Amino acid sequence: MSSNITLYTWPTPNGIKASITLEELGLPYKVEGIDISSNRQKEEWFLKINPNGRIPAILDGSQRVFESGAVMQYLVEKYDTDRKISYAPGTPEHVEQTSWLMFQMGGLGPMQGQANHFRLFAGVRSDYGIKRYTDETKRLFSVLESRLKDSPYLAGSKYTIADIANFSWVRAAPITIEIDLSEFPSLNKWVDNIEQRAAVQKGVDVPQTGRTQEQKAELFRNLRAKVDALDNSDKH
Ligand SMILES: N[C@@H](CCC(=O)N[C@@H](CS)C(=O)NCC(=O)O)C(=O)O
Structure with missing residues (x-):
């Protein structure tokens, strides 16, 4: 399936939820490293992607998704059509x-x-x-x-x-x-x-x-x- 995903992340417990989900789905994605010790997550450009100034967040085309749980749900709802790592809604x-x-x-x-x-x-x-x-x-x-x-x-x-x-x-x-x-x-x-x-x-x-x-x-x-x-x- 085609996608245009950029993942803004750092290898922390919240960050890896998004990268593991993307890897499990076999989706191509670009990574933008946000070293949270340098406070890059509080910069103006990043707050437009996640107003809460934390990682992880994604851009899928022009769609932003922030909060790791929302990122995971978005990814499986849109891309996990084979139900590899999710159950079908309504079950x-x-x-x-x-x-x-x-x-x-x-x-x-x-x-x-x-x-x-x-x-x-x-x-x-x-x-x-x-x-x-x-x-x-x-x-x-x-x-x-x-x-x-x-x-x-x-x-x-x-x-x-x-x-x-x-x-x-x-x-x-x-x-x-x-x-x-x-x-x-x-x-x-x-x-x-x-x-x-x-x-x-x-x-x-x-x-x-x-x-x-x-x-x-x-x-x-x-x-x-x-x-x-x-x-x-x-x-x-
Ligand atoms: N509820 C948020 C929490 C995100 C979060 O706290 N991320 C941490 C890394 S695990 C972070 O960005 N910390 C840097 C900061 O608070 O400025 C989520 O699940 O995405």
Whole structure:
């Protein structure tokens, strides 16, 4: 199918949802790397594509789509005519797919994102903030665990965008906020299976930064150490 897609992204948990979806669909796309540490996502030209100034976003011709969940839904509605990674609208499985996608967008992403903030990026050390958001992330992982104990994928028997969205966050938890996935055996197995997919291996590295897994782990270790060295704000 013909397309004229540009993906504005960086290899973060939200960014890779879009690149994995494009890779799974086998769609050609151009990549515009938006290094979020340089604040390129706040530049005037980019705010015309995503007024929220965050990645990912796409342009498909003149159509802009922002918010990773909306990008995924747009791509499957328009291009997944073979239903490779989505269920047909109007089916019970499609409702389930949307439910788990929204679970990620409204729950897991925001909570794990805050856990990342307090554990890796905060300018003060807040044990309260770290515990609150890490505990909430673990609670959400246990919800995923309870679903995946009974179902191979979140929406049913097929791997869909609901899996891609949740996977993109869960896979990062061990190296960022040190959640041990062996506490969640079905979730752990599901992550390992999805990680093997060729499209996922390509999609998690868009645009390519050249960083190895060990280099990424080292980066997060250093960020945690920096926060640990700060004064504990909870005491003030
Ligand atoms: N709800 C948005 C969240 C996007 C988001 O927070 N993206 C992060 C990267 S994972 C970002 O652009 N951060 C840079 C910033 O906040 O300026 C989505 O799902 O697309």
